[in-house]
Amino acid sequence: MSQQQDEQSDKQKYEFRRVIEELQEYSGSGTQLVSIYVPEDRQISDVAAHITQEHSEASNIKSKQTRTAVQDALTSLKDRLKYYKTPPENGMVLFSGAIDAGGGQTDMVTKVLESPPDPVESFRYHCDSAFLTEPLEHMLADKGLFGLIVLDRREANVGWLKGKRVEPVKSASSLVPGKQRKGGQSAQRFARLRLEAIDNFYQEVAEMADDLFVPERHELDGILVGGPSPTKDEFLDGDYLHHELQDLVLGKFDVSYTDESGLYDLVDAAEDVLAETEVMKDKQQMEEFFKELHDGEKATYGFEQTRQNLVMGSVDRLLLSEDLRSDVVTYECENGHEEREVVDRRKNTPEHDCTECGATVSAEEAEREDVIDHLIDIAEQRGTEAKFISTDFEKGEQLLTAFGGVAGILRYSTGV
Structure with a gap:
């Protein structure tokens, strides 16, 4: 996939995610x-016929309020379908209904999402007190699935790397005695018992991994094993894992910790192997940003500073947190002064006193739009690459919490 296609895909996923979050708030x-x-292969005429049938059957709903609401929603959707001769690529998803607006009032909402990230697999009609968004959420889930195992002779943890997210799942502690033999036991007997305990523990770890990974073996992109030597070597060389999982092992890596944190260390240690996965791409972007921040002069962060650099055309890569949910409000006073303020998406637009002349700009006079849309529009005009960064690792979380979810790597030092 080209850089431009990657950017379009990321932006599309963000836009879909934003709509899904909005739909989930409705009831x-x-x-x-x-x-x-x-x-995609469904005839629009078939969909319209199904809606007509559901509209007719809705007349049997006992509650007049619910009956009217359902029929109004179906009429709205049928009207929208008139604009389509065929479904778009990957299909489409339609939502409509009377949502609770508070105070006993309702508002009619109708949305059509075209060309989702993955193909819609089958026709589905759903009527409930909430919109059905789970299939769309599944499409937006990070791609790439790796099994993770970290172990030493004391403990072990297994889990997943799903796209950019590490998920610890199972853990075990061993009963392997220390190397110091107990009094009264012969050295040979103690050594034999210790080897048996190690073997039993490795079998327990393998059973955890088999239970977790075998059902997903056809979806797995690989398995990573970490721990100190010789533990991880003994485990792999002993063929404890299911034979189909053995073939999926991409490598073994030195990891100091074998608790849950060891799973994250394993992902870091396997950087070369995972170089093409989303999580490592994000980490590399943030590593470069922090390097420039501390040792260079080509880092920018925060909404206003980054926006200024974008407008100047000096930003090479725009870094945006996937979890950024804010709007930018643009105020222009009667004297032509323009200022911007970032506000929480859920809050109303405040009025604003111009810092240059003191003139008050009312909320009705201000322009408001999504921060990410605002910045990406500028980036596209300036030929700047936009990257969405996950919060599922430490530096990605810092982008959101410490830098307001907006940063950039510059083409050259600007002093802004």
Whole structure:
């Protein structure tokens, strides 16, 4: 996939994720929110016919309020379908219904999402008190699935690397005695008992891994094993893992810790192997940013400073947190002074006093848009590459919490 396609894919996923979050906030007073998933190969006429049938059957709903709401939603969706001759690539998803607006009032919401990231696999009609968004969420899940195992002779942890996210799942502690033999036991007997305990522990670890990984073996992109030597070597050389999992082992790596934190250390240690996965791409971007921040002059962060550099065309890569959920409000006073303020998406637009002349700009006079949309529009005009950064690792979390979710790596030092 080209750089431009990557950027379009990231932006599309962000836009879909934003709509999904909005849909998840809606609720209906009854089973009156309609969701329809339409595959690419489904005839629009078939979908319209299904909606007509559901509209007719809705007349049997006892509650007048629910009956009216469902029929209104179906009418709205059928009207939207008139604009399509065929479903777009990958299909489409339609949502409509009367949502609770508070105070006993309702608002009608209708949304159509075209060309989701993955193909819609089958036609699905769903009517409930909430919109059906789970299939879309699954499409947006990070791609790439790796099994993780860290162990020494004391403990072990197994888990997943799913896209950019490490998920610890199972752990075990061993009963392997220390190397110092107990009094009264012969050295040979103690050594034999210790080897048996090690073997039993390795079998327990393998059983955990088999239970977790074998059912997903056809989806796995690989397995990483970490720990001190000789533990990880003994474990792999002893063929404890299921034979199909043995073939999926990409490598063994030196890891100091074997608790849950060891799983994260394993991902770091396997950087070369994972170089093409999303999590390592994000980490490399943030590592470069922090290097420039501390030792160079080509780092920018925060909304306003980064925006200024974007407008100047000096930003090579724009780094945006995937979890950034804010709007930018642009105020222009009667004297032509323009200022911006970043606000929480859930809060109302405040009025603003111009810092240059003191003139008050009301909320109604201000322009408001999503921060990411605002910055990406500028980036596209300036030929700047935009990267979405996960919060599922430490430096990615710092981008959101310490830098406001916005940063950049510059083409040259600007002093801004």
